[in-house]
Amino acid sequence: MYTLFQNIALVTMDPEKPLLQNAFLGISDRKIAWIGTAPPPERPDLVVNGQNKVALPGFFNTHTHLAMGVFRGFADEYDLDTWLREHIWPAEAKLTYEAVRAANTLSLAEGIAAGTVSFTDMYFGEPGLAELCLSVGVMGNLSNGATCFSEQYVPQQDRAWRETIELADHYHNREGLIKADVGLHAEYTSNPQVWQVVAALAAERGLNMHVHLSETRPEHDNCVKKYGMTPTALLDSYGIFGTRTTAAHGVFVTEQDMELLRARDVTVAHDPSGNLKLASGVMNLPRLRQKGVRVALATDSACATNTNEMYYDLKLTAILHSGLAGDPTLVSAADSLQMATVAGAYAQGREAESGMLRVGFDADLQVLDLDKPHLLPCHDLISNIVYAARPSDVCMTLCKGKTLYKEGEWLTLDIERAKREMVEIAVKTIRE
Ligand SMILES: [Zn+2]
Numbered sequence: 001m002y003t004l005f006q007n008i009a010l011v012t013m014d015p016e017k018p019l020l021q022n023a024f025l026g027i028s029d030r031k032i033a034w035i036g037t038a039p040p041p042e043r044p045d046l047v048v049n050g051q052n053k054v055a056l057p058g059f060f061n062t063h064t065h066l067a068m069g070v071f072r073g074f075a076d077e078y079d080l081d082t083w084l085r086e087h088i089w090p091a092e093a094k095l096t097y098e099a100v101r102a103a104n105t106l107s108l109a110e111g112i113a114a115g116t117v118s119f120t121d122m123y124f125g126e127p128g129l130a131e132l133c134l135s136v137g138v139m140g141n142l143s144n145g146a147t148c149f150s151e152q153y154v155p156q157q158d159r160a161w162r163e164t165i166e167l168a169d170h171y172h173n174r175e176g177l178i179k180a181d182v183g184l185h186a187e188y189t190s191n192p193q194v195w196q197v198v199a200a201l202a203a204e205r206g207l208n209m210h211v212h213l214s215e216t217r218p219e220h221d222n223c224v225k226k227y228g229m230t231p232t233a234l235l236d237s238y239g240i241f242g243t244r245t246t247a248a249h250g251v252f253v254t255e256q257d258m259e260l261l262r263a264r265d266v267t268v269a270h271d272p273s274g275n276l277k278l279a280s281g282v283m284n285l286p287r288l289r290q291k292g293v294r295v296a297l298a299t300d301s302a303c304a305t306n307t308n309e310m311y312y313d314l315k316l317t318a319i320l321h322s323g324l325a326g327d328p329t330l331v332s333a334a335d336s337l338q339m340a341t342v343a344g345a346y347a348q349g350r351e352a353e354s355g356m357l358r359v360g361f362d363a364d365l366q367v368l369d370l371d372k373p374h375l376l377p378c379h380d381l382i383s384n385i386v387y388a389a390r391p392s393d394v395c396m397t398l399c400k401g402k403t404l405y406k407e408g409e410w411l412t413l414d415i416e417r418a419k420r421e422m423v424e425i426a427v428k429t430i431r432e
Helices: 067-071 080-092 097-113 127-137 158-171 193-206 217-227 231-237 254-262 272-278 283-289 311-325 333-338 342-347 381-388 416-429
Strands: 002-011 017-029 031-034 046-049 053-057 059-064 114-123 138-141 178-180 182-186 209-213 247-251 266-269 292-299 365-367 395-400 403-406
Touching: 002 381, 031 333, 053 097, 059 247, 059 266, 059 292, 059 342, 067 080, 067 097, 067 416, 097 114, 097 127, 097 395, 097 403, 097 416, 114 127, 114 342, 114 395, 114 403, 127 158, 127 283, 138 158, 158 182, 158 193, 178 254, 182 193, 182 395, 193 209, 209 311, 217 231, 231 254, 254 283, 266 272, 266 342, 272 311, 283 292, 283 311, 292 333, 292 342, 311 333, 311 381, 333 342, 333 381
Parallel strands: 002 046, 002 053, 059 114, 114 138, 138 178, 182 209, 209 247, 247 266, 266 292
Antiparallel strands: 002 017, 017 031, 053 365, 365 395, 395 403
């Protein structure tokens, strides 16, 4: 099957050929087979008119808890500690696997319709999410973050450990969609025994690591008080960053922490709207970038930020740091888009096949409809995508060449059922 988009604008994120107008984009099975301003030699099976449309790489949401979509609007306007301990954790204790599956389905649908092709998720019920991703045709780097609130950590008694082993044994690299990541919830919800175990597991199996890091001031300060080291230095001393790591938040990292993150090639997942809403603070993105630390974008959970759509954080990233520093040149629209695409693909270990539009890469992309009042005129495509576009401007999302979403329809999942089950199964479970 050869599909050809013609007369389409392309924002490839490939430094060699970044922008094309009136272009041809050929997709053969899973792969991008042609990019150019002349048509390909092959005869296409299907031609798609790309007039007034732009194709760009799909987004990589590098820190999510998709199942927490069930808590959207459930407990707003609390600080992280109160929010977690008094509201989220008690309600979470009621969640069943069925409820998690229902919430995951609708969150995936929401993200896909807003151009996301891959999710770095941490929660429980992740083998179920792996099945869901395979059935829907979307990518997932999946983990259940290990925790330990007692003296002794017995991995086999920890659901997170058991799910990680199940993901690694049965789902890792399935259909090029799923990656089993090793999850560590955070320094403050675990202990040195856990760090040793999870670091050894990641090293032994060659799996990526996903961890929450220095999200709040108290978390950071308490760690220094307790261990005499910052969370970054402490976790590093236990080998947590020994394999490719995504560290969410990094709001309170020190200069030395930044150097360590850079040396260990850690990607920091930046979710400015979640950090703002929970009043955690603002990550020093300009300084991290100056220090050479890779930063990717994320929404965090829809109970923290009330959305699984990347477009809000895409714009916020491009304006927030300029505003705070009084310097509009610090983070450009192109920088923000790079973090949502290329950097995210690297964080997930998918940079050799995804994250940009390039011949030979997987066809993981989104198409935006530019024929909208709020997207005219178009002096600069990237400016319009980052500063002016809305999630609802996405008219197509493709992953591995397969169309997952097209003009209001989800082609690989039953959206009416997903909406119904969010209410009748997931929400009902937490209210009981
Ligand atoms: Zn999180």
